[in-house]
Amino acid sequence: MHYVLHYGQIAPYLPYLIGGMAISLALSVLSFIGGMVLGLFFAVIRNEGHPILSRLVRIYVAFFTNTPQLVQIYVIYFGLPDFGILFSPFAAVLIGMTLNAAAYLTEILRAGLGTVHAQELDAAETLGMNRLQTLRHVTLPHLFRVAMPALTNQYILMTLGTSMASIFGVEELTGRAFNINSTTFRSIEIFTTVAVLYVVVTFIATILLALVGRWAFRARVPVL
Amino acid sequence: MLSFLIAEIPRLFTIYNVILLLKAALTTLSLSAVGCVIGLFFGFLLSIARLSHRPIFWPLKALALIYVEILRRVPFLITLMIFFFGAQVLGFNISALAIAFISTSVISTAFVAEIVRAGLRAVKPSQMEAAAVMNFSAWHSFWHVRLPQAWPLILPPVFGYFVLFIKDTALASQVGVLELTQAGKILNTKGFSASLVYGAVLILYFIISYPLARFGAYLERRLGASRHSRPRRAI
Amino acid sequence: MAHLDIRGLVARYNNATVLDGIDLSIERGEIVSLIGPSGSGKSTLLRVISGLLPPREGTVSLAGETINYADRRSLRRSRDKLAIVFQQYNLFGNMNVLRNVMVAPVTIQKRDKKTVEAEARALLDKVGLGDKLTSYPDELSGGQQQRVAIARALCLKPDILLLDEVTSALDPERVGEVLDTVKMLAADNMTLLIVSHEMGFVREVSHRVAFMADGKIQEMGPPAQIFGAPQQPRTQAFVSRILGH
Ligand SMILES: Nc1ncnc2c1ncn2[C@@H]1O[C@H](COP(=O)(O)OP(=O)(O)OP(=O)(O)O)[C@@H](O)[C@H]1O
Numbered sequence: 001m002h003y004v005l006h007y008g009q010i011a012p013y014l015p016y017l018i019g020g021m022a023i024s025l026a027l028s029v030l031s032f033i034g035g036m037v038l039g040l041f042f043a044v045i046r047n048e049g050h051p052i053l054s055r056l057v058r059i060y061v062a063f064f065t066n067t068p069q070l071v072q073i074y075v076i077y078f079g080l081p082d083f084g085i086l087f088s089p090f091a092a093v094l095i096g097m098t099l100n101a102a103a104y105l106t107e108i109l110r111a112g113l114g115t116v117h118a119q120e121l122d123a124a125e126t127l128g129m130n131r132l133q134t135l136r137h138v139t140l141p142h143l144f145r146v147a148m149p150a151l152t153n154q155y156i157l158m159t160l161g162t163s164m165a166s167i168f169g170v171e172e173l174t175g176r177a178f179n180i181n182s183t184t185f186r187s188i189e190i191f192t193t194v195a196v197l198y199v200v201v202t203f204i205a206t207i208l209l210a211l212v213g214r215w216a217f218r219a220r221v222p223v224l
Numbered sequence: 225m226l227s228f229l230i231a232e233i234p235r236l237f238t239i240y241n242v243i244l245l246l247k248a249a250l251t252t253l254s255l256s257a258v259g260c261v262i263g264l265f266f267g268f269l270l271s272i273a274r275l276s277h278r279p280i281f282w283p284l285k286a287l288a289l290i291y292v293e294i295l296r297r298v299p300f301l302i303t304l305m306i307f308f309f310g311a312q313v314l315g316f317n318i319s320a321l322a323i324a325f326i327s328t329s330v331i332s333t334a335f336v337a338e339i340v341r342a343g344l345r346a347v348k349p350s351q352m353e354a355a356a357v358m359n360f361s362a363w364h365s366f367w368h369v370r371l372p373q374a375w376p377l378i379l380p381p382v383f384g385y386f387v388l389f390i391k392d393t394a395l396a397s398q399v400g401v402l403e404l405t406q407a408g409k410i411l412n413t414k415g416f417s418a419s420l421v422y423g424a425v426l427i428l429y430f431i432i433s434y435p436l437a438r439f440g441a442y443l444e445r446r447l448g449a450s451r452h453s454r455p456r457r458a459i
Numbered sequence: 460m461a462h463l464d465i466r467g468l469v470a471r472y473n474n475a476t477v478l479d480g481i482d483l484s485i486e487r488g489e490i491v492s493l494i495g496p497s498g499s500g501k502s503t504l505l506r507v508i509s510g511l512l513p514p515r516e517g518t519v520s521l522a523g524e525t526i527n528y529a530d531r532r533s534l535r536r537s538r539d540k541l542a543i544v545f546q547q548y549n550l551f552g553n554m555n556v557l558r559n560v561m562v563a564p565v566t567i568q569k570r571d572k573k574t575v576e577a578e579a580r581a582l583l584d585k586v587g588l589g590d591k592l593t594s595y596p597d598e599l600s601g602g603q604q605q606r607v608a609i610a611r612a613l614c615l616k617p618d619i620l621l622l623d624e625v626t627s628a629l630d631p632e633r634v635g636e637v638l639d640t641v642k643m644l645a646a647d648n649m650t651l652l653i654v655s656h657e658m659g660f661v662r663e664v665s666h667r668v669a670f671m672a673d674g675k676i677q678e679m680g681p682p683a684q685i686f687g688a689p690q691q692p693r694t695q696a697f698v699s700r701i702l703g704h
């Protein structure tokens with residue numbers, strides 16, 4: 001009952017934790033980029049309405065959004081070796097997170113694409129733009145402008161999601177917290193410190209993404 | 225390899241294992257459901273504090289803001305660990321399940337509070353003014369005017385969050401709660417192939433989550449998108 | 460003693476002065492109309508009287524009691540005596556027509572539900588909405604909503620009734636009906652403060668007319684004076700523009 005908090009004991013580990021944060025960020029940024037590429041591709045397929053491909057994308061999205069990311073990674077990391085496919089923990093988590101992100105991002109981007117108006121596309125055509133130019137100068141800027149708040153939100157959720165990498169032995173922020181815990185046993189101090197680090201990182205991410213959105217796409221992203 | 229897996233299937237689905245999985249599935253559902261119901265209750269309190277203009281509520285308002293902004297930025301796994309080790313260190317003798325329930329409630333309160341606040345804010349102030357001029361008390365105005373108009377805006381996203389949260393509760397397996405993911409781990413240690421067990425667990429999650437997600441989309445169409453602020457009889 | 464007495468009233472919306480020294484005194488049973496260009500502060504004056512916007516300076520007294528805007532009980536007592544029909548009606552979107560009219564008398568004034576219901580039905584009949592009792596506000600036209608709002612205000616049995624643009628959404632036939640209702644209310648010794656752009660209506664129903672512009676009452680007098688022989692040039696300009704000659 002008489003527990004005295006000793007944050008001083010874990011202070012020396014701060015650089016170690018910050019190193020872990022870099023790995024967490026690498027996971028979230030890489031899987032977000034991968035998810036965006038896949039998601040954009042899938043969203044366009046859904047929007048163009050090719051019957052079979054579109055259906056496949058729908059099944060993909062339904063499957064990945066209705067099952068836990070944790071179990072998806074379990075299947076990749078523990079299940080696929082049954083078929084002789086082996087991944088390092090980091091790779092397994094990265095693949096799982098990317099596939100998972102792709103599903104959610106498909107939905108966000110599809111909703112955004114739905115708001116690009118036919119008139120804008122017609123205008124682009126009268127200006128003599130080809131399809132690629134239209135995509136680059138009309139569709140994508142509009143898409144990012146309207147989808148920026150949802151994308152920011154998704155990125156924050158993904159940053160929080162990286163903590164499950166620790167379960168597979170990746171030594172990112174949460175993984176390193178467990179490491180320190182097993183040597184110092186200062187659990188409350190460690191996990192509250194790590195909680196604060198996540199809060200700080202996601203706040204910075206929110207602000208940065210809001211600034212990027214404002215500069216690049218004139219999007220309005222509320223910070224709070 | 226595949227034939228080996230197929231041979232395993234009848235052994236996996238014995239009555240004992242099926243009951244284990246079903247019980248675990250029930251725990252999975254209730255972790256999210258209980259979290260959301262409690263979250264709805266406290267979420268309402270927090271948002272009422274945040275929307276209040278009276279000076280006595282200012283400290284509460286600040287606390288509510290801090291709570292919501294911070295708790296939504298902490299990974300569920302970390303929250304679980306803080307409560308898990310916190311209970312240990314402080315000598316509270318509570319079960320892992322109780323810790324998981326507390327954690328889901330604490331987290332979903334923060335998320336649901338934001339949904340509730342947005343819903344309550346969407347009710348036009350002129351509606352409350354009309355009530356005020358007719359001498360409605362703050363409580364009457366809230367109960368008879370504001371809440372009934374906000375409710376159709378609150379319910380669909382809260383339900384959506386509940387469905388989303390079902391998947392997050394998989395992390396409760398990390399403190400040893402016997403929910404679906406943990407059941408998978410148990411079966412795996414009993415010697416069943418990981419691909420088979422976790423594949424089955426994935427499918428079970430899908431069976432739970434997909435119909436609920438569809439129902440959520442229906443709710444959204446039925447209530448959220450409708451310009452009518454009054455509740456429909458169908459719900 | 461005046462029923463409604465307003466002295467030196469100043470009101471602002473974030474430092475934009477909207478009411479700039481209003482003096483207005485209305486006797487019991489008197490009907491006073493406010494006319495004036497859009498944005499002159501007519502609705503704001505009604506908001507101040509009904510306690511939705513505390514004045515920066517000046518006082519409002521109802522039946523001899525000066526409203527203390529900082530005191531809930533004082534505000535409550537004054538609101539017990541008055542009812543308002545808003546320019547935007549502000550019917551409760553979550554209640555049907557009948558419940559909109561009944562809710563305050565039953566749940567706030569704690570009057571007998573059966574009696575209130577009978578009164579509400581009679582009032583709604585009178586404003587021509589007897590067949591719309593179970594409709595919701597978003598299923599009604601503007602004019603219909605406005606008539607529900609009138610019934611809702613009357614069912615509160617106020618001593619003083621504030622009507623904002625009460626004829627604006629009504630067709631000419633309905634204007635006549637509202638006119639009759641208003642005259643009847645005045646006969647019952649109800650005090651009325653009406654904002655209206657319908658000059659025929661104003662001329663016929665009012666005992667006095669106040670012309671507002673720039674947050675001030677520029678001129679006040681019997682309808683014959685305001686419409687027939689306005690003293691101020693601004694009143695003259697406004698009246699001639701609105702009467703179309
Ligand atoms: N909520 C508010 N916040 C800020 N300014 C306001 C607000 N409501 C009204 N105003 C301003 O106060 C002034 C008076 O508005 P008010 O609604 O009282 O005019 P009005 O005479 O009723 O006009 P109308 O005939 O168009 O109804 C206007 O300039 C308006 O812009």
Ligand SMILES: [Mg+2]
Nearest residue numbers: 501502503546
């Ligand atoms: Mg007005």
